[in-house]
Amino acid sequence: EIVLTQSPATLSLSPGERATLSCRASQSVGSYLVWYQQKPGQAPRLLIYDASNRATGIPARFSGSGSGTDFTLTISSLEPEDFAVYYCQQRSDRYTFGQGTKLEIK
Amino acid sequence: QVQLQESGPGLVKPSETLSLTCTVSGDSLSSYHWSWIRQPPGKGLEWIGYIHYSGGTHYNPSLKSRVTISGDTSKKQFSLNLSSVTAADTAVYYCARTSGTYILDYWGQGILVTVSS
Numbered sequence: 076e077i078v079l080t081q082s083p084a085t086l087s088l089s090p091g092e093r094a095t096l097s098c099r100a101s102q103s104v105g106s107y108l109v110w111y112q113q114k115p116g117q118a119p120r121l122l123i124y125d126a127s128n129r130a131t132g133i134p135a136r137f138s139g140s141g142s143g144t145d146f147t148l149t150i151s152s153l154e155p156e157d158f159a160v161y162y163c164q165q166r167s168d169r170y171t172f173g174q175g176t177k178l179e180i181k
Numbered sequence: 182q183v184q185l186q187e188s189g190p191g192l193v194k195p196s197e198t199l200s201l202t203c204t205v206s207g208d209s210l211s212s213y214h215w216s217w218i219r220q221p222p223g224k225g226l227e228w229i230g231y232i233h234y235s236g237g238t239h240y241n242p243s244l245k246s247r248v249t250i251s252g253d254t255s256k257k258q259f260s261l262n263l264s265s266v267t268a269a270d271t272a273v274y275y276c277a278r279t280s281g282t283y284i285l286d287y288w289g290q291g292i293l294v295t296v297s298s
Contacts, residue, residue, distance in 0.1 A: 121286050164228075
């Protein structure tokens with residue numbers, strides 16, 4: 076089973092700042108990595124697929140990068156609505172998720 | 182617009198079978214994969230399995246012995262059965278469309294299922 080480890084667990088930033096979230100895989104997943112955003116009481120929302128492709132309707136301030144075992148989600152300038160929990164996910168013999176990074180307002 | 186809606190009992194007794202249905206609108210089951218995912222309260226996401234548009238299934242090995250996912254294309258529904266439940270199966274259960282073989286692009290709103298006597 077491929078394990079995804081996200082860091083940091085919690086990130087405290089202010090609106091307008093740049094956020095950098097990390098997801099590390101225990102073995103290579105190529106570019107088969109997805110990022111989701113989840114707000115309290117809501118289902119996750121697809122942000123980025125295939126490591127770097129923005130999903131339909133996702134603002135340009137969200138970007139993804141990486142391949143192999145190391146991936147990054149960057150939010151260039153935080154908006155108030157961006158404070159949420161972010162998960163990465165991969166496919167292999169099963170889909171697995173990281174444990175999440177909570178992005179909170181400082 | 183693709184929409185998914187979970188339905189089923191919100192309370193299940195220990196050792197019984199949890200049964201949920203996902204109703205799809207705006208799309209056909211005869212394409213994509215269709216997944217179930219769960220999230221225990223305050224915790225992360227766990228993929229349960231999917232049904233392929235051809236009818237084939239693929240399950241999380243950790244749950245495989247207890248899970249069955251089936252589909253009814255005429256009703257545009259797919260279902261989850263999870264047997265021999267315990268309190269550890271208490272979670273919000275989501276259904277989702279799966280594109281590109283692994284991308285969960287449309288999700289239902291989720292349904293909380295509590296396992297308790």
